[in-house]
Amino acid sequence: MPYDNAFVHPSASLAGRLANRIVSNRPLLRARRALLSRLPFLQLASDVENVVYCTWVVDVAAVATLVPRGVTLANRDGRTLFTTLTYAHRHFGPSIAGPLRRVFPSPLQSNWRLYLDALPGGTPVNGTVLFVKNVFDHPLYALGSRLFSDALPSHLAQRFTHTVQGDRYDTLLSGGGGSAPDLCCTAQVTEDRTLPDAFAPFFDGWREAVAFLSLQHAAIARVEDCGRLVYALIDLPINIDLVRPLQTTGPVGGGDFLARIGVTGEPFCFVVPKVAFRVLSERLL
Structure with missing residues (x-):
């Protein structure tokens, strides 16, 4: 089945149908690119909290439709890594706003990604991921990222909670009638830093796995309406010493x-308590 990442609002109301038409309007998207390509990139910033990473080993063949032509995934014997990371923003907005950024909302976001070995043409990459889904709980950010960015193929969840109670992290994400994917996970902080057997072909230990999965500096995404890739630079200075291992306490x-x-x-789960996040640039390849 071909990969379809089109935006569908979770509500079938007039407002929802209007949002679907606006974010899929190709002339509007082309006009935005023509205008913004002539202006300096507006860097974005947020102080994110409670970043819960959940990673599985999956077959490369199972995710083949998600991978743009010419892109090579990091893999071992036909297996690769897929991660969801879910977190709470604190005042996600333009860096240039400085202290005034506190007036911007603090949405929840879930980013779903694969890890790359090479870009088209065989160019090797290090610390680069492929965004396949992004989900927000706030319509301003879901619709705004679709309209003003190519790097975040965002969706709006019908229901999205991400809460912390002591050492327990509860995540629930439901697309309802929209295009956002579903996820539920409850995990508890543990002191066990044993690397699961399935990850042994990829890493020598827990710390190496955490560093690879979290220390990323760039992302690509497929831009559906123009058939190209977008490349975004990000700054995510995670202190590995502060990362805490998690153990799920029920079915995911x-x-x-x-x-x-x-x-x-x-x-395989862990949590980053907090980190300053920056979006530095994006450009079409």
Whole structure:
């Protein structure tokens, strides 16, 4: 089945149908690119909290439709890594706003990604991921990122919670009638830093796995309406010493999307308590 990342609002109301038409309007997207390509990139900043990473080992063949032509995934013997990371922003807005950034909202976001070995043409990459899904709980950010950015193929969740109670992290993401994928996960902080057996072909230990999965400096995404790739530079200075291992305390649930790509079993989980996040640039390749 061809990969479809089109935006569908979770509400079938007039407002929802209007949002669908606006974010898929190709002349509007082309005009935005023509205008913004002539202006300096407006860097974005947020102080994100409670970043919960859940990673599975999946078959490369199962995610093949998600991967743009010419892009090579990091893999071992036909297996690769797929991660969801879910977190709370604190005042996500333009860096140039400085202290006035506090007036911007603090949405929840879930980013779903694969890890790359090479870009088209065989160019090797290090610390670069492929964004396949991005989900917000706030319509301003879901619609705004679709209209003003090519790097975030965003969706709006019908229901999205990401809460912390002591050492327990609860995440629930539901697309309802829209295009956002589903996910539910409850995980508890643990002191166990044992690397799951499935990850042994990729890493020598827990710390190496955490560093690879979290220390990223760039991302690409497929831009559906123009058939190109977008390349974004990000700054995510995570202190590995502060990362805490998590253990799921119940089944991790997902919907059709996770089932289609072969996500099964217990994920490898950890949490980054907080980190300053920056989007530095983006450009079409």
